[in-house]
Structures are given as C-alpha cells and as structure tokens.
Amino acid sequence: MEHEHTDAVRAGRRRRILITGAGGQLGRALQDAFSDDDLVALRHEDWDVTRSPSDTVSQGGLDLVLHTAAWTDVDGAEADPQGAAAVNVGGTANVAALAAPLVVFSTDYVFDGRKEAPYVESDGPNPLSAYGRTKLHAEAAAGPDAWIVRTSWLFGATGHNFVRTMLRLGAEREEVSVVDDQRGCPTFVGHLATGVRELVDAGKPRGIWHVAADGDCTWAEFAEAIFAEAALDCRVRRISTGELGRPAPRPAHAILRSERAGAPALPHWRDGLRACLDQLGRR
Numbered sequence: 006m007e008h009e010h011t012d013a014v015r016a017g018r019r020r021r022i023l024i025t026g027a028g029g030q031l032g033r034a035l036q037d038a039f040s041d042d043d044l045v046a047l048r049h050e051d052w053d054v055t056r057s058p059s060d061t062v063s064q065g066g067l068d069l070v071l072h073t074a075a076w077t078d079v080d081g082a083e084a085d086p087q088g089a090a091a092v093n094v095g096g097t098a099n100v101a102a103l104a105a106p107l108v109v110f111s112t113d114y115v116f117d118g119r120k121e122a123p124y125v126e127s128d129g130p131n132p133l134s135a136y137g138r139t140k141l142h143a144e145a146a147a148g149p150d151a152w153i154v155r156t157s158w159l160f161g162a163t164g165h166n167f168v169r170t171m172l173r174l175g176a177e178r179e180e181v182s183v184v185d186d187q188r189g190c191p192t193f194v195g196h197l198a199t200g201v202r203e204l205v206d207a208g209k210p211r212g213i214w215h216v217a218a219d220g221d222c223t224w225a226e227f228a229e230a231i232f233a234e235a236a237l238d239c240r241v242r243r244i245s246t247g248e249l250g251r252p253a254p255r256p257a258h259a260i261l262r263s264e265r266a267g268a269p270a271l272p273h274w275r276d277g278l279r280a281c282l283d284q285l286g287r288r
C-alpha cells in the first residue's frame with residue numbers, strides 16, 4: 006500500500022486520489038494540479054472529517070490522500086480550542102485511518118517566531134496559539150508515514166484570504182491599517198499544489214517538508230504589493246500586532262525554508278501574487 010501511488014505512476018495508470026476539504030482554496034488548487042488523476046474531491050458537506058468515512062470513501066482503494074480539510078479560523082480556535090482540535094486532530098486521525106499514502110498540511114504557526122533565521126524542518130516547534138497547537142497535534146495524528154507539508158500565509162483566487170480582502174478594501178477605502186511586525190512567506194496555492202505534486206510524483210521520503218514561497222515580507226509590505234500590482238489607489242498605514250489586538254498570538258518571524266535534499270522550490274511570493282491576480286482578471 007505504502008508505495009502504491011508511485012507504483013501507479015510507474016505503471017502509467019491514473020491514480021485514485023482523495024482530496025478532503027475540496028471546497029477550500031488549497032483543495033481547489035490541488036484539483037487543478039492533479040487533474041490527470043482520478044479524483045474523489047470531497048467538500049465539507051460531502052465528508053465531515055470529524056466523522057468516520059463512509060464506505061464509498063474507502064471502497065475501491067486509494068493511491069493517495071491529500072488532506073486539506075481543517076479548522077483554519079486562527080482567532081476562532083482561541084475561543085473554541087476543542088472544536089478546532091476535533092477537526093484538526095480528530096479529523097486527521099480519521100483520514101490517517103484510511104491507511105492510504107497521505108499528505109497533510111501544516112503551518113508556520115507551529116513555531117513561536119522568535120528565531121531570527123528561517124525555520125527548517127529540524128527546528129523545534131513551540132506554537133503560541135490554540136490553532137498552532139492543534140496543527141502540531143495533527144502532525145502527530147497523521148502518523149510517521151505521512152508527508153507533512155508545512156506552508157504559510159496561503160492565498161488563491163477563491164475563498165477567504167488576505168489578497169481578496171485587500172482587493173475589496175483597496176477599492177472601498179483610501180487607507181487601510183495593516184500589521185508590519187509579522188514577517189512570513191505569502192504562498193500562492195497554485196504554486197504550492199504544483200510543489201506537492203513534485204514531492205509525491207518523485208516519491209520523496211515521508212516526514213516533514215517545508216514548502217513555502219521564495220522571499221518574505223510583512224503583511225503591510227504584502228498589502229502594498231497587492232495595491233501596486235492591481236493598480237489600486239489605497240495607502241497602507243503600518244501598525245503593530247498590539248494595535249490590531251487580535252485574540253490569537255501569531256509568530257513574529259516565521260520564514261519557512263527546507264534543509265532537505267530535493268525539496269520543491271516555489272516561485273517568489275510576488276510571482277504568486279501576479280499569478281493569482283491573473284486568475285482573478287485583476288492585472
């Protein structure tokens with residue numbers, strides 16, 4: 006079972022791939038990246054991962070599972086950590102119980118952000134938030150044979166994300182206040198999905214992989230780039246995390262880089278931004 010996906014690639018047959026959270030921004034991008042395969046793309050309403058899978062999910066065998074379903078409301082997790090854990094930890098355990106080759110997605114929020122240099126796979130996690138703790142426990146629930154892809158600051162042409170929010174606010178307002186003391190790697194879901202495909206198609210070893218866009222910036226710098234690329238006449242007022250006053254603490258400096266041989270190298274975040282705006286017809 007463990008090498009079925011690579012066996013399928015070698016045999017030249019279409020793989021049967023389950024995607025959880027298929028309605029989310031990464032789930033949609035993975036459907037595009039793996040469109041040559043036989044996809045079982047399940048949205049929240051098709052399979053709530055806090056429940057055991059129906060027979061139709063497990064019947065017929067699976068060559069690969071791409072598990073994107075998650076509680077991604079970082080501030081909401083502070084108010085309801087058990088609800089977040091039920092989805093992120095319990096859901097991942099249910100997915101791992103399918104016993105198929107598995108990719109799970111994790112986050113830079115497993116780190117505390119106090120390291121000045123970029124975080125690599127062997128760095129010790131120390132999540133600051135309830136969300137980060139559930140994602141770290143989800144990594145354990147995925148089991149030792151999963152690919153654990155840690156990524157950061159995802160955005161795409163669909164769903165709730167910073168780029169879409171800034172495009173809306175930038176059209177409505179003359180100025181927006183944006184945090185300038187958190188630094189990370191804004192990652193376009195289309196680029197991440199291609200990187201994931203590279204990882205599994207090459208049969209890379211399981212375990213933790215850091216896969217995020219090249220380059221780094223603060224949220225305020227990212228907002229300025231969005232307004233510049235989309236030709237929106239809106240100023241960015243740079244504020245601190247304290248001024249914004251969100252419930253969940255976030256890492257101040259969480260740049261993900263890989264120390265592993267053959268790790269997928271994603272394009273720069275600014276190229277990701279341009280690709281996203283092209284998909285939205287905003288450039």
Ligand SMILES: NC(=O)c1ccc[n+]([C@@H]2O[C@H](COP(=O)([O-])OP(=O)(O)OC[C@H]3O[C@@H](n4cnc5c(N)ncnc54)[C@H](OP(=O)(O)O)[C@@H]3O)[C@@H](O)[C@H]2O)c1
Pocket residue numbers: 025026027028029030031032048049050052053054055072073074075076077092096110111112113140156157158159160164165
């Ligand atoms: N977004 C980021 O910045 C970021 C950064 C690093 C890592 N990640 C990780 O990357 C993965 C994909 O994130 P994303 O940005 O694509 O998130 P997303 O757009 O919020 O998509 C997550 C999907 O999971 C679904 N879902 C929520 N609870 C579920 C449940 N109990 N059963 C089944 N589906 C459920 C959601 O459906 P509803 O909308 O109907 O609830 C949504 O379609 C997640 O593991 C996330 O933790 C995200």
